[in-house]
Amino acid sequence: MGDRLSSQPRIVQIPISSLYVHIPFCLRKCPYCDFFSRPLDPAQMAAYPDLLIAQLEQENRRSRWQGPFSTVFFGGGTPSLMHAADIGRILQHADQLFGLTTDAEITLEANPGTVTSESLFAYRAAGVNRLSFGVQSLNDANLARLGRIHSASEARQAFQWARAAGFDNISCDLIFALPDQLPEEALSDLEAMLQLAPEHLSCYGLGIEPDTPFARQLDNGELRPATEETYAEIFCLLHDKLVRDGFDHYEISNYAREGRQCLHNLHTWQRHAYLGIGPGAHSFRTRDWGERRFVPPDFEAYEVALARDRDPTALLETFDRNAAMAETVYLGLRCADGVDDRVFLRRFGIRFAEAFPHAIERCGRRLTHRHGHWRLDLQGWLLFDHFIRDFL
Ligand SMILES: C[S@@+](CC[C@H](N)C(=O)[O-])C[C@H]1O[C@@H](n2cnc3c(N)ncnc32)[C@H](O)[C@@H]1O
Ligand code: SF4
Structure with a gap:
């Protein structure tokens, strides 16, 4: 056996x-x-x-x-x-x-x-x-x-x-x-x-x-x-x-x-990992709650770093759980698929509705919950910057 x-x-x-x-x-x-x-x-x-x-x-x-x-x-x-x-x-x-x-x-x-x-x-x-x-x-x-x-x-x-x-x-x-x-x-x-x-x-x-x-x-x-x-x-x-x-x-x-x-x-919107190369490029690692690095937008500095075999990248931000949740929502609500209840719970150990009760309430009818997905409608997308503020 x-x-x-x-x-x-x-x-x-x-x-x-x-x-x-x-x-x-x-x-x-x-x-x-x-x-x-x-x-x-x-x-x-x-x-x-x-x-x-x-x-x-x-x-x-x-x-x-x-x-x-x-x-x-x-x-x-x-x-x-x-x-x-x-x-x-x-x-x-x-x-x-x-x-x-x-x-x-x-x-x-x-x-x-x-x-x-x-x-x-x-x-x-x-x-x-x-x-x-x-x-x-x-x-x-x-x-x-x-x-x-x-x-x-x-x-x-x-x-x-x-x-x-x-x-x-x-x-x-x-x-x-x-x-x-x-x-x-x-x-x-x-x-x-x-x-x-x-x-x-x-x-x-x-x-x-x-x-x-x-x-x-x-x-x-x-x-x-x-x-x-x-x-x-x-x-x-x-x-x-x-x-x-x-x-x-x-x-x-x-x-x-x-x-x-x-x-x-x-x-990118689903927060999968990406490596960015060249000055001005960003990278995202999924380790822990996520880490973003970037290559500063400076061509000469890039040339010098690589000629000396030095790392041309710099740390931009390290995410904790709250920041990772906020970014998941920021990126997810931009997409028609929205935020998937089950994926959110699996990743963060808390339901979307429990994590953001006030922000959800403030979105009103613009935010719908159907088939396990939270989505902004067209008017919600038009006012994206306004609605997303409460999640961040
Ligand atoms: C890197 S460029 C595309 C490729 C190539 N450089 C070009 O312009 O043909 C990316 C796109 O961003 C959009 N874009 C850049 N600046 C913008 C702005 N201020 N407002 C709206 N769209 C912008 C343009 O549609 C542009 O094609
Ligand atoms: S400046 Fe360059 S990158 Fe920007 S839109 Fe024009 S061609 Fe594209």
Whole structure:
């Protein structure tokens, strides 16, 4: 009997883990954006893949991360400025050092103004199987206002090239609530994007970030931001149109065709582990209640640390039980799946309703409890910052 039992295959739970690779270069900085990036310097870009590989090797020696990675996300900045051969080399090293699952989702963020038919074929051949295009708008006046380096027809062309190169999982970013934009204009922009038939859409309301040219234009009275009413009207119009067209509104800003949700981001929102490499990248370890580290957004410091084989990362925050519960709710309520009662109880030894009775009461009808999941409705998502405050 003992022998028979020991010959049974053991079921081993492999924890989900992901890799994020930050590419901190852009051809030109867009006036609304505060993501960490600097103007492209060809010499720095040529040296950068080896730095990323050196960090991967260092992380492997430190044994802080367990593979295999089931998702890899090249984000930016503008990852489509990196040669496909270098993207391929980074993937090979990630595979050798940590392992990549056979069906790993491998996403590359691409600025439509930086790709060619050839480069897209090469990314596909290098192993990238999901593209996220920063289209933003298919209206040339909007693209000019946003300081983009491409026209609407160039964005359409890039999308068609990607299809021809074999990409069957493409996302497009749309920015809405632009200064002076009317709700019907935002809807037409979305309709133009739907003509491309992407599998996934990220719809972001324009945020005026501190220390950006748009923030300065706001201060000078040269930029009139959308009112809260217009923002809400557009948010609901886009939701109605996309849901009617069969998209799943699976996170506040994200919509997907069935089975095309971005797994990488879902894992992040579910607080699975991810390793982030490159200056500006964040990492999350699930040990104890969780620990977040980051690589400071300083390219030179990153180069120096790796040249001396020093750890380029710094501790950002260590979670205790309460902080982990709060973050679980913050990330969970952003998603259509919401917070799962059973998962919450298993993880924290307390029911969601017992942990947050007052915050739940203050959400009123905006927070529903059905089939063991707590979810914010559309109006709740619109007022997310307001409702979430009581949970934090
Ligand atoms: C790293 S960029 C995408 C890839 C590439 N850099 C590009 O712009 O084409 C990530 C996305 O964040 C969104 N984004 C950046 N800053 C934003 C802001 N201030 N308000 C709304 N969306 C923003 C844009 O849609 C952008 O495509
Ligand atoms: S939106 Fe994209 S291209 Fe523009 S500055 Fe930000 S990261 Fe760079």
